[in-house]
Amino acid sequence: MSAARKLLVFGGISLAVCGMLYGLHYAIFIEHQTLDRLGGSLATAFVHGAERKLPDAHVALAAYGATKYDYARQVDVHSHWIGLAMLMIVMGVVFDSVGFGDRTRYLIALALLVGSVIFPLGVILQTETHGGAFASVLAVVGSGLVIASLAAIAIGFARQTN
Amino acid sequence: MAVWGPHSPLGGEERNPADARARAASGPPVDAGTTFLAMSARRLLVFGGIALIAGGMLFGDIFAVFVLHQNGGQTGEALLAVTQAVEAQNPTAVNDLFTSIGGLLEDRGTKVDAHVHMTDAGYLALLLALIQPYVALTVARKKFLAKLFITGGLLLPVGIFLIHYVGLAYSPFTVIGWASVLADSAGALLIIALFGEAWGLWNHFRSRRVGTVEPEMLHDRSWERRTLLAGGTVLVLLGFLHGAWYAKVDLYEHEARETKILGAMLDAAAGNNAAAAGQSVSDYGALQAEKAVQIAAHSHIIEFGLLAILLSFVQPYVCLSRMWKRRWVTMLLAGSVILPVFVLLEVKFGLLAGGIADAGGLMVIVALIGMLAGVVRYTGTLDVEPGGAA
Numbered sequence: 001m002s003a004a005r006k007l008l009v010f011g012g013i014s015l016a017v018c019g020m021l022y023g024l025h026y027a028i029f030i031e032h033q034t035l036d037r038l039g040g041s042l043a044t045a046f047v048h049g050a051e052r053k054l055p056d057a058h059v060a061l062a063a064y065g066a067t068k069y070d071y072a073r074q075v076d077v078h079s080h081w082i083g084l085a086m087l088m089i090v091m092g093v094v095f096d097s098v099g100f101g102d103r104t105r106y107l108i109a110l111a112l113l114v115g116s117v118i119f120p121l122g123v124i125l126q127t128e129t130h131g132g133a134f135a136s137v138l139a140v141v142g143s144g145l146v147i148a149s150l151a152a153i154a155i156g157f158a159r160q161t162n
Numbered sequence: 163m164a165v166w167g168p169h170s171p172l173g174g175e176e177r178n179p180a181d182a183r184a185r186a187a188s189g190p191p192v193d194a195g196t197t198f199l200a201m202s203a204r205r206l207l208v209f210g211g212i213a214l215i216a217g218g219m220l221f222g223d224i225f226a227v228f229v230l231h232q233n234g235g236q237t238g239e240a241l242l243a244v245t246q247a248v249e250a251q252n253p254t255a256v257n258d259l260f261t262s263i264g265g266l267l268e269d270r271g272t273k274v275d276a277h278v279h280m281t282d283a284g285y286l287a288l289l290l291a292l293i294q295p296y297v298a299l300t301v302a303r304k305k306f307l308a309k310l311f312i313t314g315g316l317l318l319p320v321g322i323f324l325i326h327y328v329g330l331a332y333s334p335f336t337v338i339g340w341a342s343v344l345a346d347s348a349g350a351l352l353i354i355a356l357f358g359e360a361w362g363l364w365n366h367f368r369s370r371r372v373g374t375v376e377p378e379m380l381h382d383r384s385w386e387r388r389t390l391l392a393g394g395t396v397l398v399l400l401g402f403l404h405g406a407w408y409a410k411v412d413l414y415e416h417e418a419r420e421t422k423i424l425g426a427m428l429d430a431a432a433g434n435n436a437a438a439a440g441q442s443v444s445d446y447g448a449l450q451a452e453k454a455v456q457i458a459a460h461s462h463i464i465e466f467g468l469l470a471i472l473l474s475f476v477q478p479y480v481c482l483s484r485m486w487k488r489r490w491v492t493m494l495l496a497g498s499v500i501l502p503v504f505v506l507l508e509v510k511f512g513l514l515a516g517g518i519a520d521a522g523g524l525m526v527i528v529a530l531i532g533m534l535a536g537v538v539r540y541t542g543t544l545d546v547e548p549g550g551a552a
Contacts, residue, residue, distance in 0.1 A: 001367075006367065009293060009296070009363065010360075010363065010367075013356065013359065013360045013363065016286070016356060017353065017356050017357065017360065020349065020352060020353050020356065021353060023349065024346060024349050024350065024353065027345070027346055027349070032337040032338060032342075033337070036337070039260060039263075039264045039267075042260065042424070043256065043257055043260035045424070045428060046247075046248055046256045046260070046428060046431075047253040047257060049248045049256075049428045049432045050247060050250075050251050050252055050253040050255075050432075051251070051253055052251065052432060054428075054432055057428055057432070058425060061421060061424055061425055062421070064421070064424070065417070065421040068417070068420070069417060072417075079278070079461075082282065083465075083468075086282075086285050086286060086289055086468055087398065089289045089292070089293065090292075090468060090471050090472060092293075093289075093292045093293065093475070094471070094474075094475075097391070139409075143402070143405070143406050143409070144406075146402060147399070147402050147403065147406060150395070150399050150402060151399060153395060154392075154395045154396060154399055157391060157392055157395055158392070
């Protein structure tokens with residue numbers, strides 16, 4: 001098995017385990033509490049509205065917005081890490097069909113691995129620093145690496161077919 | 163040190179590494195039966211994987227037709243009732259209504275999660291089937307891990323599905339019910355199985371030992387395989403491009419709009435402006451639909467791409483005529499495009515587009531079951547042949 005295939009298969013399995021461990025940890029320790037907070041803040045906002053305490057209602061609504069922002073990203077990280085891991089393992093199996101030299105194939109595999117790790121990492125870091133530049137850059141660079149490497153793989157398959 | 167080679171005619175484990183090295187040196191086998199032995203880990207994972215994917219998709223289609231829109235309508239009605247309770251200055255009714263909205267959202271969320279986790283466990287099972295030649299463990303351990311994985315993959319969505327119905331009944335915990343415990347335990351089974359597979363891979367790459375002698379899956383350059391491979395890669399790429407586009411253009415705008423609409427709904431209800439509150443509830447429903455179709459299109463096109471790539475490896479084991487194999491491949495790829503495209507068009511064209519999207523999902527399921535029937539036929543033929551895999 002070539003170094004590129006090893007990188008993809010091992011990297012993919014490791015990433016899948018990380019994604020699942022994160023999901024298990026999230027489901028046990030965070031998700032229920034987050035959902036309670038999410039529903040609670042929205043209900044509180046409308047209860048305050050019924051009591052005609054509008055400033056308090058809008059504070060509760062802002063808290064709902066912030067919790068929803070975190071919740072969407074926390075769920076996204078779990079699904080994207082596992083999804084990207086599966087993609088890496090599949091590509092690892094079929095990577096010899098990519099019509100490039102060994103060195104280029106290794107670089108494409110490395111780009112896919114790095115992108116698959118840092119794209120969801122950037123997304124989860126956004127929950128620590130809402131709107132933080134570093135986290136957003138990490139997510140954008142990561143997703144860019146995944147797309148570029150995937151495009152290269154598609155071209156590689158086409159070259160092999162030809 | 164390679165771990166693949168001709169399978170022991172006794173079907174047992176290779177006990178002498180020197181023998182295994184000698185066998186491996188003689189080259190890979192040409193007998194297709196050795197790549198798909200009866201009750202081997204690989205066969206369990208292929209059957210279990212395809213069955214989980216087909217089951218998960220069927221559940222998703224049933225959910226989309228019979229639950230999704232009805233649930234959305236009920237949530238909208240409950241939200242409208244909330245604004246009326248705010249107008250009537252009745253905080254108790256607001257709290258009660260939010261409890262029922264929470265129930266509706268849990269009902270919807272757990273069904274979506276059951277669908278996603280069942281199909282994803284199926285994908286992972288197919289992936290594990292592919293890497294079996296590199297998992298240097300004994301036959302018994304590989305079979306045990308395969309059974310563990312399929313069991314976890316089945317129990318996880320069942321547990322998630324039951325969360326809404328079981329709730330906190332008889333639970334000793336404050337927020338986690340027995341169904342959640344079942345789901346989390348099944349998730350732990352999947353993780354243990356994956357750790358075991360990773361350990362087998364590690365053994366192989368470190369060349370510490372020779373485990374089961376097992377050849378790689380058959381590779382061919384057939385039209386079906388190439389079409390599924392190329393089509394699948396293009397689908398995945400399109401899905402990523404769509405996801406990047408959504409994150410850049412819509413994600414933040416949707417999040418900002420949601421808070422804005424809820425604020426306007428609150429102000430209108432508190433100001434006894436029923437018409438404006440009603441409009442805000444409609445806007446909120448439209449926004450939720452807009453978000454849902456974008457996310458569904460993104461996830462489905464990528465998952466179908468992965469499925470196509472995975473099924474390209476199974477093609478040598480689909481015992482059907484060339485015409486039927488091509489029909490299933492074409493139907494699978496067509497359904498994989500129709501579903502996400504028409505899901506996206508649902509916001510514009512309503513239920514008509516939704517119906518076509520559901521038909522696309524059904525095409526994928528039918529193609530999948532057609533291929534599974536071909537694999538069953540293949541294994542049947544293999545197992546009854548004299549000196550076959552049985």
